[in-house]
Amino acid sequence: MLQQLVNALLLGGIYALVGVGFSLIYGVMNIINLAHGALIMLAAYTTFWVFQLYGVDPFASIVISMALFFVIGFILQKYIVNRVVGQNVLMTMVLTYGFELIAVNFALYFWHADYRAVNPTYAGTGLEIGDVVVPYIKLGILTVAIVLTSLLYLFMTRTKIGNAIQATSLNKDAAQLVGIDIQYIYSFTYGLSAALAAAAGTLIAIVYTVTPSMEGGFLGKAFVIAILGGLGNSLGAIVGGVVLALAETFGVVVFGAAYQQIVGYVIFLLVLIVRPCGLVGRRFFSEL
Amino acid sequence: MTLVVKDLNVAYGDTQVLWDINISVAKGEVIALVGSNGAGKTTLLRTISGLNRPKSGQISINGQDLTQATPAQRVRLGVAHVPEGRQLFAGLGVRENILIGAYLRTAGQEVRRDLDFMFETFPEVAARRNQQAGTLSGGEQQMVALARGLMSRPQVLLIDELSLGLAPVVVEKLFNLIRNVQKELGIGVLVVEQDVEMAFEMADRGYILDTGMIVKEGRGEELLGDDAIRKAYLGI
Numbered sequence: 001m002l003q004q005l006v007n008a009l010l011l012g013g014i015y016a017l018v019g020v021g022f023s024l025i026y027g028v029m030n031i032i033n034l035a036h037g038a039l040i041m042l043a044a045y046t047t048f049w050v051f052q053l054y055g056v057d058p059f060a061s062i063v064i065s066m067a068l069f070f071v072i073g074f075i076l077q078k079y080i081v082n083r084v085v086g087q088n089v090l091m092t093m094v095l096t097y098g099f100e101l102i103a104v105n106f107a108l109y110f111w112h113a114d115y116r117a118v119n120p121t122y123a124g125t126g127l128e129i130g131d132v133v134v135p136y137i138k139l140g141i142l143t144v145a146i147v148l149t150s151l152l153y154l155f156m157t158r159t160k161i162g163n164a165i166q167a168t169s170l171n172k173d174a175a176q177l178v179g180i181d182i183q184y185i186y187s188f189t190y191g192l193s194a195a196l197a198a199a200a201g202t203l204i205a206i207v208y209t210v211t212p213s214m215e216g217g218f219l220g221k222a223f224v225i226a227i228l229g230g231l232g233n234s235l236g237a238i239v240g241g242v243v244l245a246l247a248e249t250f251g252v253v254v255f256g257a258a259y260q261q262i263v264g265y266v267i268f269l270l271v272l273i274v275r276p277c278g279l280v281g282r283r284f285f286s287e288l
Numbered sequence: 289m290t291l292v293v294k295d296l297n298v299a300y301g302d303t304q305v306l307w308d309i310n311i312s313v314a315k316g317e318v319i320a321l322v323g324s325n326g327a328g329k330t331t332l333l334r335t336i337s338g339l340n341r342p343k344s345g346q347i348s349i350n351g352q353d354l355t356q357a358t359p360a361q362r363v364r365l366g367v368a369h370v371p372e373g374r375q376l377f378a379g380l381g382v383r384e385n386i387l388i389g390a391y392l393r394t395a396g397q398e399v400r401r402d403l404d405f406m407f408e409t410f411p412e413v414a415a416r417r418n419q420q421a422g423t424l425s426g427g428e429q430q431m432v433a434l435a436r437g438l439m440s441r442p443q444v445l446l447i448d449e450l451s452l453g454l455a456p457v458v459v460e461k462l463f464n465l466i467r468n469v470q471k472e473l474g475i476g477v478l479v480v481e482q483d484v485e486m487a488f489e490m491a492d493r494g495y496i497l498d499t500g501m502i503v504k505e506g507r508g509e510e511l512l513g514d515d516a517i518r519k520a521y522l523g524i
């Protein structure tokens with residue numbers, strides 16, 4: 001049971017990172033970013049290759065990877081995604097899905113459909129608490145996830161640019177009237193989201209396997225997590241991630257492994273029906 | 289002259305809604321802009337602050353041309369706009385809403401002093417500084433919107449529908465507050481107002497906008513004394 005809880009929290013940390021970035025983009029520029037899973041996948045490959053070729057520890061490369069993906073995301077928004085901001089939903093989906101297809105085929109072409117894994121030397125060791133064994137690697141992942149989500153929270157609530165991102169997501173006209181350059185905020189937000197996707201991709205590469213087709217699963221999860229937290233409410237996505245992970249983990253215990261995915265989607269539907277503004281549903285935020 | 293609008297034409301798609309508008313607001317002046325629903329008052333204010341783009345014409349502040357500037361650049365050059373319906377950031381706190389008005393300012397000390405000044409000027413709001421802005425009453429929200437606009441230290445303050453949804457006593461109080469603050473800070477004010485009588489009593493000068501054209505301008509008391517205006521707008 002305790003072992004399960006540890007696993008759930010670990011997964012929750014990763015899910016939170018997956019969902020936050022996705023929700024952030026929807027909140028700020030009303031785009032369902034179908035490229036999110038592809039960014040996670042590309043980041044996972046980046047971690048894999050940096051480890052494979054240069055032996056850089058994934059916990060060290062995460063910082064570089066986040067910085068790199070911030071820049072990629074910023075540029076991607078500024079020159080490409082920005083063309084569909086404010087257009088109808090279909091256009092935004094076509095464009096971001098197009099990027100997704102390109103990225104997946106790029107990965108398939110160059111790296112083939114092989115399953116790859118990052119195996120640091122300390123992968124087998126763990127911390128024993130009573131009869132529960134917590135692998136150091138998982139402890140590390142959980143720590144990184146908690147640190148990153150906390151930093152994001154502080155960034156959004158305490159810094160000027162974080163406030164500007166929130167303001168832009170709440171009211172674009174008013175944001176411009178106080179002098180916020182919303183074009184810059186759009187690009188910055190996309191960069192931030194890509195950096196978070198990179199962090200998630202790196203952590204995923206450490207515990208799971210890396211394949212070109214991994215993006216689909218994580219894109220679906222990102223969507224569920226974002227809805228659970230209240231679509232567009234980026235901080236709610238942290239809660240959404242943990243809830244989904246708990247549901248999936250304990251769903252397996254109760255209903256069996258075959259139902260792992262189903263449990264998540266059932267909760268997703270229930271939340272949509274009962275609390276369409278998400279579990280957290282902070283007043284005046286992300287009113288749908 | 290602080291703000292000058294010259295031969296301004298504005299259209300939504302093919303539908304032109306403003307025709308050859310010429311107005312000006314000088315330092316220390318309060319100008320009232322009145323007109324019936326759909327006359328184009330909001331469109332004019334949005335075009336001055338850069339949310340809408342004109343078809344032709346010029347907008348300048350202190351002789352500096354703004355016509356191509358982004359909304360953010362206009363804020364930097366001294367234009368503040370308190371929009372119709374207040375448009376607060378409902379999910380943020382009252383204090384954050386006011387403070388974000390100083391987004392482009394860097395001198396922290398001065399900003400904090402100005403924030404204190406706003407709380408002194410609007411004591412009702414000060415008492416609720418930690419509440420979410422969406423929970424305030426209409427009058428309190430309007431005060432927050434005014435304070436947010438003033439936090440950028442503007443040269444010209446544009447106010448759209450000061451009285452929207454507010455009781456006449458509250459409007460009168462707000463008008464007096466604006467008068468005082470405006471004198472103290474020496475800024476120009478362009479206020480759109482439904483209550484024509486109050487607007488022209490409070491204002492130094494006024495403009496009447498009718499289906500996209502300025503049909504009358506003059507000193508406040510002059511306009512109030514005009515029989516045609518009294519008939520058309522005051523029903524007397």
Ligand SMILES: Nc1ncnc2c1ncn2[C@@H]1O[C@H](COP(=O)(O)OP(=O)(O)OP(=O)(O)O)[C@@H](O)[C@H]1O
Nearest residue numbers: 300303305323324325326327328329330331332372
């Ligand atoms: N976004 C828009 N797209 C198309 N037409 C618009 C838009 N906004 C306003 N209009 C039209 O422009 C004209 C002027 O509207 P505007 O909102 O400027 O009037 P107003 O004087 O502020 O009216 P009110 O007193 O009702 O606020 C109206 O005919 C309106 O229907």
Ligand SMILES: [Mg+2]
Nearest residue numbers: 329330331372
């Ligand atoms: Mg209007």
